[in-house]
Amino acid sequence: AQSVTQLGSHVSVSEGALVLLRCNYSSSVPPYLFWYVQYPNQGLQLLLKYTTGATLVKGINGFEAEFKKSETSFHLTKPSAHMSDAAEYFCAVPPHQGAQKLVFGQGTRLTINP
Amino acid sequence: NAGVMQNPRHLVRRRGQEARLRCSPMKGHSHVYWYRQLPEEGLKFMVYLQKENIIDESGMPKERFSAEFPKEGPSILRIQQVVRGDSAAYFCASSPLGRNSGANVLTFGAGSRLTVL
Secondary structure (H helix, E strand, O other), X not given: OOOXXXXXXXXXXXXXXXXEEOOEEOOOOOOOEEEEEEOOOOOEEEEEEEOOOOOEEEOHHHOEEEEEHHHOEEEEEEOOOOHHHOXXXXXXXXXXXXXXXXXXXXXXXXEEEO | OOOOEEEOOEEEEOOOOOEEEEEEOOOOOOEEEEEEXXXXXXXXXXXXXXXXXXXXXXXXXXXOEEEXXXXXXXXXXXXXXXXXXXXXXXXXXXXXOOOOOOOOOOEEOOOEEEEEO
């Protein structure tokens, strides 16, 4: 079954600095990949998804992620962090081709320092 | 255009009582998923349902937990004889019946937070 691993359960950056949240997937077959964000006491909101086509995917709130097959990675980036970006971020993948459900990584809590 | 509606948002139960969590999917969505989020942990898949049909319950605990999605009304996650370890946030998500399985976006509700005393 496909899975994702998020490196770093906590990431802290200064306001205005680059945000880099890491996600690696397990399958040799390019899967569909998702990034979700969870603000405190809220549900998950889709940031972006990769299905096919362009490997650089742009999402909401200035975030983007690049699918790199050679590295089995789908890291999430944002050039300049804002205080409102403080949240928990989850990478997700269907466990096998054709699956409707998603399996999630452990999550990365992003803290923004003023 | 309401999103995924979950209620109650907060539920407190004493050990041994029953908890019922309800989820109404987005309009037009025919698939419902339940996830559990324990404190300081990620989301764990529990069950996936369509109307009147459980598709995948591989993440459901073997005892005390059940889920349904009747022809009419919301999906319900039922936890019988709750224990302290059941304290968690329970999230419901929904998706449409898509042609590209696996590429469908799950839309999440705000969650139901269960506290067992």
